[in-house]
Amino acid sequence: MPLSDTGIRASKPREKAYKVADEKGLFLLVNPGGSRLWRLKYRIDGKEKLMALGAYPDVGLKDARDKRDEARKLIAAGIDPAQKKKSDEAEAKERATNTFELVACEWHENVKGEWIEKHAVRTMKLFERDLFPFIGGKPINEIKPRELLECLRRVEKRGTLSTAHRLLTQCGQVFRYGVASDRCERDTAADLRDALVKKPQVEHFAAITDPKRVGELMRMIDAYQGTAIVSAALKLSPMLFVRPGELRIAEWSEMNLDAAVWELPAKKMKMRNPHVVPLPAQAVAILRELHEMTGHGKHVFPSWGGDKRPMSSNTVRVALRAMGVTAEEMTAHGFRAMARTILDEVLGFRVDLIEHQLAHNVVDPNGRAYNRTAFLVERRDMMQRWADYLDKLKAGAEVIALERGAA
Template sequence: MPLTDTVIRNAKPGEKIRKLSDSAGLYLEISPSGGKWWRFKYRYGGKEKRLSLGVYPDISLKVARERRDEARKQLANGVDPSEHRRAQKTAKQGKVANSFEVIAREWHAKYKPSWTEKHADTVIRRLEFNVFPWLGGKPIADLAAPQILQVIQRIEQRGALETAHRVLGCCSQVFRYAVATGRADRDPCGDLRGALPPVRSRHFAAVTEPDQCAAVLRAIEGYQGSLIVRSALHLAPLVFVRPGELRKAEWMDFDLETAEWRYIVTKTNTPHIVPLSTQAVAILRDLQPLTGGGRYVFPSARSATRPMSDNAILAAMRRMGISKDEMTGHGFRAMARTILDEVLGFRPDYIEHQLAHAVRDPNGRAYNRTAHLDERRKMMQVWADYLDAIKSGKTGTDALPSSDHSLAS
């Protein structure tokens, strides 16, 4: 007699496994502990076999019969239901093993040794933040251009167009790696060519006229925030390094006795020397009692083990009324480059060296970090003196150093 829900609910376990038959090979197996499992008994290839169909009451009598009927259809078509299930499980595991995230991390691990540490960290963070939450668990072979476009457009919509282009490029490299290793047929990112608007080159906001510079310097002078941020603001125009290099500056790289800051330029992975003016040294000596016991010259307000955030200086300038269209952290570099050349008359190659740009001699050889160091040391002091002069209200020739400031010859 076929089973009913009432019979199943009232069935009690025994000392041994009990079996309650339904029909067409379906039966309920009751363990001594009270667990109830649906089983389907069938023959295939002359052998008796069993297929588990789930646990009661999670799988109702109706659903168990539907699963039995599906298995019987497979048998009618010459398919072993047990082998069919095993094949599906293997295929599913294979898809998980070949998910976008798994392959992306494999690709990253393969090429990481050939990249700088910063680049490797940036690449994986871009994928973790922008791609993995939406595409990471999907089989890479199943992904198509529209799915990728949705992820990329999400980045574009938050205003990070350049990042969107870079993430798309990373995804393309992951797909090409999957093709090369036999886990995808093609790179669908190529179908998205032209889907994103081009990135327009932009110049960081900067003031390059002396009177504008003087106004910015006076605003900085009036900053009333923390000593750490105030010191960073005062030092930024004097050394005109890249903002990231300033906020990550480490005390171990400074020699205040010789007035030098020596570090590795992240962008080019090359050593660089920044001669420090007397004004710069004074700022650092004033700050040293506060942060000199730690690693960073300008530590984060939240943790001394981390550097100041990349937004700290910009946020301070905004609070002082200096708009982002007027000046950015990068703007101090443009300010120095323009005025050192056009107003103070220093040789362009001295300026380019101090900006840590790639400068080559007439024979095409790269200058080393000590090239023109004495001249650059004089230039940095003249620059600091000039900034003091225009900040105090001097203009024109009155702001120029009284000694021969030009190193153009």
């Protein structure tokens, strides 16, 4: 006789487990502990097998019969329902562990060591705001170009075109990482290279590169009436032409004034490579004087609120504006372009030496990156001659270009 709900409720635990049959191979296994489990007995390829269909009452009689009927259809087609169930569960588990969000987070964890911390944090925040809520939960291999484009369109509508293009580039890196780690088959982002409304214009940092005007700027910096700490930062910015962020977070432990070198650790560098800045005599003199004021603490340029933090990222920019230098004329980052242009076009130094000093990636003829001390003697000479040249411009001396390769 087929089972009924009344009969199921009447089945009480016994000393040993026993079966209560329904029909077509379905039965209820009643265990001594009181659990009642649905089981389906069937044969496939001449072998008798058993399949679990759930526990009563979570799976009622009607649901158990529906599952049985679905399994019997598979059996009739020559498919083992128990094996298919295992395959489906494995596929579901794989899908859950290969979502775009999980792959993107894994990619980010692998590459963030090559970035400065600020860039790594900003990148993850963009993903969390603009991508994960919409496609983060989907298996990366199932994301269509249209779905990714919709995310980027939302960013475009906010008016942040450069962010949309940056996200597209980073999504391409995530997809290619997914391909390399066998989580997806292709880079979906590649289909969208020309899909965004328009590409952002590259904005170059404003910089003064005419030697005569550079001399005027040096005289303005020399006459600056602000604090001694900000004045020192202003004077060192054109002389050392490091990135503004690298200068403001400089620490005394990195400075060797006796050897006239500043050694920046890899974690502070944009390219994540350690860097050496030879200090010209003028820079050493400025730093020795500054050491008397801030040398008791960690930071070379501490915040006005105390030494626990370095000075603000806006300090040099604000000082330039206070002196009457507009954003269209000069930015804090523009000191690098100023040095790059004049060292090459006016003073005739080798481009590879300049690139080394700018902490750009420079490779040898075999494609290998030079180490941080490469051409240190030549760079030390270049830095001293650059500081001397700035002094001459400040004094109003005549500008004389050297012959190419004279350095």
